[in-house]
Amino acid sequence: EDPVKLNYQSDVARLRKIVINSLYSHKEIFLRELISNANDALEKLRITALTEKSVWDGTDPLNITIKAVKNEDGTNGRLVITDSGIGMSPQELSANLGTLAKSGTSDFLSMAEGQDGVATGNLIGAFGLGFYSSFLVADRVQVASIPPKSARNPDPVQHVFRSSADESSYEIFEDPRGNTLGRGTEVTLYLKPDSLEYLETDAISGLVNKHSSFSSSFPIYLFERWTEEVADEEGSNTPEVPGSSKAVDAPSTPDDDDEAIIEVASKNDEGKESLLPKVKNVTKEEWSRLNAQPPLWTRDHKNISDEEYHLFYQAFFKDFSNPLAWHHFSGDSGSGVAFKAIIFLPSRLDGKFWQTLPDQKPKDIKLMVKRVFITSDLGDDSLPKWASWVKVVVDAEDLPLNVSRETLQSNRFLKQMKQMIIKRMIQLFTKISEEDPEKFEKVQEVYGSVLKLGAVEDSKNQAKLASLTRFSTNQRNKTSLDQYVENKKQGQKQIFYLAEIGKTPEVLSQSVFIEKLHARGYEVLLLTDPIDEILVSNLRQWKGIPFQDVAKAGLQFGDEGLDPEEEKEQQKDLDEKFKPLLDWLKAKAKDIVRNVVLSNRLVKSPCAIVANIDGYTANVQKILSASNSKGGREGLMGELANAKTLEINPRSPLIVGLLRRVEDLPTQEDEKDLEAEEEVHEIASILIDGALVRSGFEVPDSHRFFSRVDRVLRRSLGVSETAPTDESVKPAPPVDPSVPDTPVTGTDDGGIPDSVWDKMSLQIEEMEEDAVSHDEL
Numbered sequence: 168e169d170p171v172k173l174n175y176q177s178d179v180a181r182l183r184k185i186v187i188n189s190l191y192s193h194k195e196i197f198l199r200e201l202i203s204n205a206n207d208a209l210e211k212l213r214i215t216a217l218t219e220k221s222v223w224d225g226t227d228p229l230n231i232t233i234k235a236v237k238n239e240d241g242t243n244g245r246l247v248i249t250d251s252g253i254g255m256s257p258q259e260l261s262a263n264l265g266t267l268a269k270s271g272t273s274d275f276l277s278m279a280e281g282q283d284g285v286a287t288g289n290l291i292g293a294f295g296l297g298f299y300s301s302f303l304v305a306d307r308v309q310v311a312s313i314p315p316k317s318a319r320n321p322d323p324v325q326h327v328f329r330s331s332a333d334e335s336s337y338e339i340f341e342d343p344r345g346n347t348l349g350r351g352t353e354v355t356l357y358l359k360p361d362s363l364e365y366l367e368t369d370a371i372s373g374l375v376n377k378h379s380s381f382s383s384s385f386p387i388y389l390f391e392r393w394t395e396e397v398a399d400e401e402g403s404n405t406p407e408v409p410g411s412s413k414a415v416d417a418p419s420t421p422d423d424d425d426e427a428i429i430e431v432a433s434k435n436d437e438g439k440e441s442l443l444p445k446v447k448n449v450t451k452e453e454w455s456r457l458n459a460q461p462p463l464w465t466r467d468h469k470n471i472s473d474e475e476y477h478l479f480y481q482a483f484f485k486d487f488s489n490p491l492a493w494h495h496f497s498g499d500s501g502s503g504v505a506f507k508a509i510i511f512l513p514s515r516l517d518g519k520f521w522q523t524l525p526d527q528k529p530k531d532i533k534l535m536v537k538r539v540f541i542t543s544d545l546g547d548d549s550l551p552k553w554a555s556w557v558k559v560v561v562d563a564e565d566l567p568l569n570v571s572r573e574t575l576q577s578n579r580f581l582k583q584m585k586q587m588i589i590k591r592m593i594q595l596f597t598k599i600s601e602e603d604p605e606k607f608e609k610v611q612e613v614y615g616s617v618l619k620l621g622a623v624e625d626s627k628n629q630a631k632l633a634s635l636t637r638f639s640t641n642q643r644n645k646t647s648l649d650q651y652v653e654n655k656k657q658g659q660k661q662i663f664y665l666a667e668i669g670k671t672p673e674v675l676s677q678s679v680f681i682e683k684l685h686a687r688g689y690e691v692l693l694l695t696d697p698i699d700e701i702l703v704s705n706l707r708q709w710k711g712i713p714f715q716d717v718a719k720a721g722l723q724f725g726d727e728g729l730d731p732e733e734e735k736e737q738q739k740d741l742d743e744k745f746k747p748l749l750d751w752l753k754a755k756a757k758d759i760v761r762n763v764v765l766s767n768r769l770v771k772s773p774c775a776i777v778a779n780i781d782g783y784t785a786n787v788q789k790i791l792s793a794s795n796s797k798g799g800r801e802g803l804m805g806e807l808a809n810a811k812t813l814e815i816n817p818r819s820p821l822i823v824g825l826l827r828r829v830e831d832l833p834t835q836e837d838e839k840d841l842e843a844e845e846e847v848h849e850i851a852s853i854l855i856d857g858a859l860v861r862s863g864f865e866v867p868d869s870h871r872f873f874s875r876v877d878r879v880l881r882r883s884l885g886v887s888e889t890a891p892t893d894e895s896v897k898p899a900p901p902v903d904p905s906v907p908d909t910p911v912t913g914t915d916d917g918g919i920p921d922s923v924w925d926k927m928s929l930q931i932e933e934m935e936e937d938a939v940s941h942d943e944l
């Protein structure tokens with residue numbers, strides 16, 4: 168059969184180029200990647216064998232071997248990595264090694280192409296270059312592979328995939344050596360002259376220990392050959408069978424010339440009698456086990472260093488940053504299944520966490536039975552969204568080893584495992600919060616919103632999760648609900664909060680709604696994360712104390728009853744004094760608010776608009792209008808949107824001034840002063856619109872608002888209110904009949920690129936923010 172020459176898919180060509188040109192300083196990762204592939208192939212074989220016995224009957228050992236072969240002339244050499252795993256058919260060789268099927272590859276490529284070598288090094292971890300990292304150290308790679316006999320493939324034939332670093336094509340052909348592997352894959356790297364250090368066994372075992380001691384649950388053997396002087400005792404001249412002494416289930420060596428076990432025995436001083444004891448040089452060979460340590464999770468946590476946990480985490484979960492925290496424990500599931508487990512909190516969340524659907528299955532719960540990987544699929548017993556990112560290895564002792572994924576689904580163990588993982592995760596978070604404030608800060612950075620989501624999602628663990636959440640307040644950052652409650656004032660019967668998504672706590676703390684609360688020393692939770700308000704309305708109360716949205720009407724401090732009689736009298740007087748203004752405003756503002764009252768929340772600002780208990784706050788109204796193009800002004804939505812109260816501050820000179828003007832207005836029909844009435848009306852309208860803006864609402868008609876402001880400005884400048892502006896303009900030149908000959912490359916938005924739109928809307932948002940926080944009437 169002639170070799171078939173095939174062209175690489177274009178992404179592969181790009182990837183190989185990056186590998187070869189820019190990752191030179193990371194070349195040692197090739198071994199980690201190849202071992203990881205071999206481990207995956209062995210795992211696939213074992214899992215396939217659970218349902219298809221003919222694939223592997225469980226007798227021959229599953230392992231990975233590494234052998235370095237130096238050329239006889241001492242130049243160059245090759246490194247051979249072999250596994251007895253699932254293997255590949257010729258079609259699979261082409262599909263798996265000639266194309267890149269991985270999602271996200273193109274993203275990786277464009278990122279890597281835009282970066283220098285150093286930064287790309289970090290990307291390798293996140294992405295995993297896999298097989299192509301071979302070209303970091305080899306200028307020629309040959310992969311021989313044969314799948315096991317199966318019903319679908321009763322007569323598999325060993326094939327070879329061959330490729331050079333400088334070619335854009337690869338070849339696939341039947342292996343002229345025949346079936347040398349029996350089953351599995353053999354990757355032969357013809358090392359580049361600058362990578363010959365990987366022919367040394369010390370270098371190889373060093374690398375395996377550094378990167379891969381935890382990557383494989385299957386034994387990794389390294390072929391070693393050395394020369395020893397041994398006494399040449401009489402009658403012991405027959406060569407012994409080497410290599411079998413130490414490695415008990417050492418791999419059988421493929422019957423390839425280079426790889427056959429050779430023993431060269433040469434007699435010292437042959438032919439001469441000597442007084443010295445007879446010695447001979449014996450070349451000994453042995454497959455030595457590299458990852459002989461028992462799996463990390465089976466060991467006692469007291470004897471495991473942080474460094475070892477880090478390395479294990481990286482190799483096992485293929486996340487090449489260190490975990491933020493972990494919890495290593497053993498237990499009994501309750502149904503009698505003993506297990507050992509480690510739970511890891513990654514140091515970052517997947518960037519897509521908040522975009523993916525809640526029913527995304529976690530992939531990183533690795534269930535083992537007696538150290539053998541069984542599944543990552545927990546089926547219906549999957550973790551809730553908030554916990555779906557956790558990385559866990561669980562090794563059960565007492566489940567039958569041949570347990571299939573299907574029978575596992577019906578096993579109680581899985582259900583218990585889910586509960587156990589959640590419980591331990593919460594314990595881990597709680598422990599960090601109590602013992603390691605610095606780490607807990609990092610936890611808040613990465614998982615702050617996730618813990619809030621958990622408290623909403625997981626009603627069973629709501630209290631525990633909610634006590635791990637932290638909030639900014641007008642007085643401090645990172646306050647827990649318990650700390651808030653400890654800090655509440657005498658008589659305070661509510662937990663005050665103010666929510667506005669997208670604002671910073673600093674801006675929110677300037678809000679009119681909390682002016683007096685803040686001035687009097689009450690603490691107010693400032694909620695800026697979209698999940699915050701959902702959580703608060705879900706909890707309803709903490710330690711029996713209800714949450715109170717301070718953007719709503721009816722704010723009570725709780726100490727009103729303690730006011731001296733005298734103050735109550737004063738309040739009564741104020742009510743009476745301002746009654747004319749309240750009545751007048753009620754009539755004027757009836758389209759905007761349902762009620763007008765004297766405020767007990769304002770200190771400096773003249774007025775504010777608050778939502779009624781059953782009405783929408785500005786925050787909710789914004790969320791609703793974002794999802795409803797009508798802006799929530801119709802039907803019931805409109806009703807609720809209008810359920811607002813105007814609060815005025817009787818201590819503000821502006822309000823006192825307005826009261827005076829309203830009282831001065833003639834009341835008799837025949838004395839009416841239309842001009843004066845119009846002027847007061849205008850001032851009041853500006854005041855109400857201003858109150859809307861400073862309370863976070865939109866002004867119903869901004870054009871009218873500004874025309875009013877203009878008129879008031881004219882009046883205060885002493886300019887005629889009615890004098891027209893010179894509106895004459897120079898008309899545009901006549902139509903230009905010539906047509907441009909280069910096509911215009913515009914965008915759908917009529918020529919304004921998206922990036923500009925984004926900037927524009929950003930600026931508009933900034934302007935709005937300014938308006939709320941600084942606008943003083």
Ligand SMILES: Nc1ncnc2c1ncn2[C@@H]1O[C@H](COP(=O)(O)OP(=O)(O)OP(=O)(O)O)[C@@H](O)[C@H]1O
Nearest residue numbers: 204205208254255263264294295296297298299352
């Ligand atoms: N030793 C092997 N035995 C069987 N199949 C293999 C072996 N090595 C690679 N493959 C197949 O080739 C595919 C591509 O391998 P490659 O290393 O490029 O990426 P990957 O292993 O899928 O991803 P990653 O390396 O990021 O985990 C693998 O998914 C697997 O199907």
